[in-house]
Amino acid sequence: xxxxxxxxxxxxxxxxxxxxxxxxxxxxxxxxxxxxxxxxxxxxxxxxxxxxxxxxxxxxxxxxxxxxxxxxxxxxxxxxxxxxxxxxxxxxxxxxxxxxxxxxxxxxxxxxxxxxxxxxxxxxxxxxxxxxxxxxxxxxxxxxxxxxxxxxxxxxxxxxxxxxxxxxxxxxxxxxxxxxxxxxxxxxxxxxxxxxxxxxxxxxxxxxxxxxxxxxxxxxxxxxxxxxxxxxxxxxxxxxxxxxxxxxxxxxxxxxxxxxxxxxxxxxxxxxxxxxxxxxxxxxxxxxxxxxxxxxxxxxxxxxxxxxxxxxxxxxxxxxxxxxxxxxxxxxxxxxxxxxxxxxxxxxxxxxxxxxxxxxxxxxxxxxxxxxxxxxxxxxxxxxxxxxxxxxxxxxxxxxxxxxxxxxxxxxxxxxxxxxxxxxxxxxxxxxxxxxxxxxxxxxxxxxxxxxxxxxxxxxxxxxxxxxxxxxxxxxxxx
Amino acid sequence: xxxxxxxxxxxxxxxxxxxxxxxxxxxxxxxxxxxxxxxxxxxxxxxxxxxxxxxxxxxxxxxxxxxxxxxxxxxxxxxxxxxxxxxxxxxxxxxxxxxxxxxxxxxxxxxxxxxxxxxxxxxxxxxxxxxxxxxxxxxxxxxxxxxxxxxxxxxxxxxxxxxxxxxxxxxxxxxxxxxxxxxxxxxxxxxxxxxxxxxxxxxxxxxxxxxxxxxxxxxxxxxxxxxxxxxxxxxxxxxxxxxxxxxxxxxxxxxxxxxxxxxxxxxxxxxxxxxxxxxxxxxxxxxxxxxxxxxxxxxxxxxxxxxxxxxxxxxxxxxxxxxxxxxxxxxxxxxxxxxxxxxxxxxxxxxxxxxxxxxxxxxxxxxxxxxxxxxxxxxxxxxxxxxxxxxxxxxxxxxxxxxxxxxxxxxxxxxxxxxxxxxxxxxxxxxxxxxxxxxxxxxxxxxxxxxxxxxxxxxxxxxxxxxxxxxxxxxxxxx
Numbered sequence: 001x002x003x004x005x006x007x008x009x010x011x012x013x014x015x016x017x018x019x020x021x022x023x024x025x026x027x028x029x030x031x032x033x034x035x036x037x038x039x040x041x042x043x044x045x046x047x048x049x050x051x052x053x054x055x056x057x058x059x060x061x062x063x064x065x066x067x068x069x070x071x072x073x074x075x076x077x078x079x080x081x082x083x084x085x086x087x088x089x090x091x092x093x094x095x096x097x098x099x100x101x102x103x104x105x106x107x108x109x110x111x112x113x114x115x116x117x118x119x120x121x122x123x124x125x126x127x128x129x130x131x132x133x134x135x136x137x138x139x140x141x142x143x144x145x146x147x148x149x150x151x152x153x154x155x156x157x158x159x160x161x162x163x164x165x166x167x168x169x170x171x172x173x174x175x176x177x178x179x180x181x182x183x184x185x186x187x188x189x190x191x192x193x194x195x196x197x198x199x200x201x202x203x204x205x206x207x208x209x210x211x212x213x214x215x216x217x218x219x220x221x222x223x224x225x226x227x228x229x230x231x232x233x234x235x236x237x238x239x240x241x242x243x244x245x246x247x248x249x250x251x252x253x254x255x256x257x258x259x260x261x262x263x264x265x266x267x268x269x270x271x272x273x274x275x276x277x278x279x280x281x282x283x284x285x286x287x288x289x290x291x292x293x294x295x296x297x298x299x300x301x302x303x304x305x306x307x308x309x310x311x312x313x314x315x316x317x318x319x320x321x322x323x324x325x326x327x328x329x330x331x332x333x334x335x336x337x338x339x340x341x342x343x344x345x346x347x348x349x350x351x352x353x354x355x356x357x358x359x360x361x362x363x364x365x366x367x368x369x370x371x372x373x374x375x376x377x378x379x380x381x382x383x384x385x386x387x388x389x390x391x392x393x394x395x396x397x398x399x400x401x402x403x404x405x406x407x408x409x410x411x412x413x414x415x416x417x418x419x420x421x422x423x424x425x426x427x428x429x430x431x432x433x434x435x436x437x438x439x440x441x442x443x444x445x446x447x448x449x450x451x452x453x454x455x456x457x458x459x460x461x462x463x464x465x466x467x468x469x470x471x472x473x474x475x476x477x478x479x
Numbered sequence: 480x481x482x483x484x485x486x487x488x489x490x491x492x493x494x495x496x497x498x499x500x501x502x503x504x505x506x507x508x509x510x511x512x513x514x515x516x517x518x519x520x521x522x523x524x525x526x527x528x529x530x531x532x533x534x535x536x537x538x539x540x541x542x543x544x545x546x547x548x549x550x551x552x553x554x555x556x557x558x559x560x561x562x563x564x565x566x567x568x569x570x571x572x573x574x575x576x577x578x579x580x581x582x583x584x585x586x587x588x589x590x591x592x593x594x595x596x597x598x599x600x601x602x603x604x605x606x607x608x609x610x611x612x613x614x615x616x617x618x619x620x621x622x623x624x625x626x627x628x629x630x631x632x633x634x635x636x637x638x639x640x641x642x643x644x645x646x647x648x649x650x651x652x653x654x655x656x657x658x659x660x661x662x663x664x665x666x667x668x669x670x671x672x673x674x675x676x677x678x679x680x681x682x683x684x685x686x687x688x689x690x691x692x693x694x695x696x697x698x699x700x701x702x703x704x705x706x707x708x709x710x711x712x713x714x715x716x717x718x719x720x721x722x723x724x725x726x727x728x729x730x731x732x733x734x735x736x737x738x739x740x741x742x743x744x745x746x747x748x749x750x751x752x753x754x755x756x757x758x759x760x761x762x763x764x765x766x767x768x769x770x771x772x773x774x775x776x777x778x779x780x781x782x783x784x785x786x787x788x789x790x791x792x793x794x795x796x797x798x799x800x801x802x803x804x805x806x807x808x809x810x811x812x813x814x815x816x817x818x819x820x821x822x823x824x825x826x827x828x829x830x831x832x833x834x835x836x837x838x839x840x841x842x843x844x845x846x847x848x849x850x851x852x853x854x855x856x857x858x859x860x861x862x863x864x865x866x867x868x869x870x871x872x873x874x875x876x877x878x879x880x881x882x883x884x885x886x887x888x889x890x891x892x893x894x895x896x897x898x899x900x901x902x903x904x905x906x907x908x909x910x911x912x913x914x915x916x917x918x919x920x921x922x923x924x925x926x927x928x929x930x931x932x933x934x935x936x937x938x939x940x941x942x943x944x945x946x947x948x949x950x951x952x953x954x955x956x957x958x
Contacts, residue, residue, distance in 0.1 A: 241720020248758045268938045275952050279727045283766030287759045459747045473754050
């Protein structure tokens with residue numbers, strides 16, 4: 001266990017990310033299919049009947065088969081024309097939803113559809129029927145205005161939170177598809193984004209949580225905490241100071257499982273980024289201590305994107321920035337690569353022109369059958385990933401019961417019985433003292449009994465008295 | 480003249496930097512010595528009698544002599560032992576003031592005294608008896624907690640805002656030497672600093688103002704706007720996102736007259752910066768587009784510091800970061816290079832040990848006579864700088880009366896007569912419109928008659944309707 005005297009917001013996120021969903025989960029554990037242990041953080045978003053079917057399906061696929069398939073796909077054995085069709089499906093779901101709402105940002109989804117497809121279809125491990133499975137890979141769309149990308153991906157991947165009717169109610173009051181992603185509204189969205197730069201900072205927090213829990217609970221014979229955090233961020237995020245702060249810490253902590261895609265499309269709302277943003281982002285990130293890769297053809301260079309992800313995963317001790325040169329509004333013959341496609345609907349005429357240009361004969365919101373069929377495997381695969389992990393955890397629990405109980409309590413946000421007895425007591429006769437000193441006494445008393453208590457202080461622990469004296473700082477070497 | 484649709488805070492600062500002191504000035508213009516034109520932004524902080532003496536002194540020194548002397552000093556002809564004595568004076572003024580207040584940050588002034596001495600004694604052009612002379616060089620202590628450095632320098636340089644009694648009332652209620660620099664309290668302090676990262680951002684604004692006004696008003700035969708902005712910032716400033724944002728813009732705009740000293744002492748309040756900040760700052764700044772110089776011996780490498788400043792001045796199209804490796808609390812035998820000297824008084828015993836270590840036999844707050852004598856030349860020199868500039872401006876005014884009048888009005892913050900007639904009128908019968916559209920109509924109407932009106936928008940001009948249609952963006956090429 002680690003405490004810290006010099007962290008900022010990221011650690012606060014850890015506690016929240018771990019406890020929120022777990023709390024939600026407990027209410028719904030009766031819906032748990034395939035006897036998942038309650039601590040896996042399951043929150044039902046489907047009816048019991050649906051879940052039962054899912055559970056049946058998933059049993060038909062052996063875990064070994066699914067894993068092999070995932071690896072093969074990463075090696076690009078999937079038919080390229082089908083990949084292209086899937087990518088265009090993502091583009092048109094975004095185009096159609098923005099058009100129907102007559103509001104939104106079609107440009108980013110059209111440009112980032114290839115990397116989005118590859119992440120959700122070939123790379124990430126998740127369970128669409130249980131968005132809160134603990135050991136899932138995380139995805140954060142830091143460029144939150146492009147949220148139709150994420151909604152389209154969640155829809156194709158089989159998340160019940162984004163059905164066709166949800167896509168059709170994009171940006172409407174009380175819909176599950178608001179104009180920027182909201183994690184409390186849409187299961188499958190990890191964090192609320194929109195304020196530029198915030199998503200990448202939250203992602204640093206998620207990757208930090210993974211690394212910290214892995215360091216505390218993994219054993220040489222059982223890596224029970226083992227997932228990646230993927231991010232897509234744009235120029236707007238890169239311009240914000242908060243992203244630089246968080247990314248500096250990310251490499252300081254050696255967050256090797258954080259992989260960020262920088263959508264380098266050179267277009268901001270007011271025009272070419274040349275008008276305001278001409279720094280060398282690659283070099284800055286190298287200065288920050290990141291591994292940097294440049295994918296020069298983010299529009300059709302699928303193998304280039306795949307290779308970059310492989311390389312990023314091979315770098316264990318540093319986060320990776322994959323700069324992907326894309327064309328905003330890719331496919332729109334008259335508006336691509338211009339600010340006009342950033343934050344407005346294309347308009348009926350340009351939508352038609354884009355359909356013609358990309359050879360897309362379908363009605364709005366249509367997902368072609370072969371694309372649907374291709375993505376359908378993620379429901380059984382996801383259930384298998386989770387079931388596999390549950391089995392692994394059961395083994396772990398047998399050997400390391402104490403650690404397993406502690407991790408469960410952290411995931412579930414359950415406080416150990418009698419924790420409050422650790423608190424010091426004060427009476428009117430107690431000597432007067434500064435509140436920050438009393439705070440430190442209490443924090444240190446609680447740290448002994450609450451395994452999930454972590455804290456941070458922006459270089460002022462000696463003033464604000466937040467130091468947990470029994471622990472060292474949270475550092476790369478001993479997280 | 481330029482407007483913009485894609486700037487952030489820096490431009491707002493321009494308007495404020497230009498107008499604030501000018502407004503103050505008008506109240507005091509009757510005190511103006513040596514018939515300075517009122518628009519030079521004079522704010523009296525001395526009695527008329529004192530000013531008269533100053534004026535007499537300054538007439539004794541020819542401007543050519545002063546300039547030659549300044550250049551020679553930059554070439555380090557001053558006796559090194561006297562330089563060292565002056566630097567130790569700065570150190571002990573800081574030590575003694577913090578000790579008397581029993582509160583404050585002695586570490587930075589002790590480490591940064593050499594660069595501070597060289598800046599104020601050898602490099603900067605200012606008039607201590609008129610801190611608001613328009614064409615002065617600006618200095619911003621972004622690491623504002625180390626303010627005793629600046630107070631000691633202002634004191635030695637002859638600013639009447641920091642007399643010996645002011646040093647002795649450091650951090651006391653209503654003193655002119657508060658615990659962080661305040662520009663409204665202490666003439667000679669350009670901007671209020673303390674919140675880390677803010678000072679360097681303000682400095683970018685000051686350098687931007689200089690570049691913009693120079694581009695608008697300088698003529699091939701008369702550079703009437705021509706001054707530098709110097710900054711000292713520390714690790715804490717570098718950790719803050721705002722400094723990265725502002726420094727990215729600084730190179731985008733090509734602010735070659737911005738020279739920032741990064742006090743790289745490796746110590747933060749909670750310990751070595753290794754615990755939280757391990758990025759390669761040099762490389763990040765190269766990525767941001769800055770010229771970067773490393774002074775490896777900031778403690779005694781005076782010539783190295785001088786050479787770096789020369790090099791920085793020779794780079795015309797980029798801001799320069801001079802990374803200076805210093806020892807925090809330099810001279811303290813038991814506390815230097817440790818966090819214990821960052822934010823607390825040394826304590827009587829360690830003050831004695833430091834006096835012994837640096838060979839400083841003087842009483843607290845004593846400025847040795849030869850040091851006093853050495854610095855005394857800045858009063859006549861400053862008056863000469865200002866008088867020279869006033870003469871130059873008088874010539875400029877003869878040739879370019881329209882531009883001169885406009886620049887004066889900007890410096891003084893005087894609105895042209897009848898400006899309000901440019902505003903559109905509306906009646907209850909006027910068609911309804913969004914407030915942002917009405918705002919744009921008004922902004923554009925005012926831009927035609929107010930030469931000092933500048934604006935910015937963080938990549939949202941098409942939404943918030945701040946575009947001044949008659950102008951282009953503020954850019955490096957056409958500022």
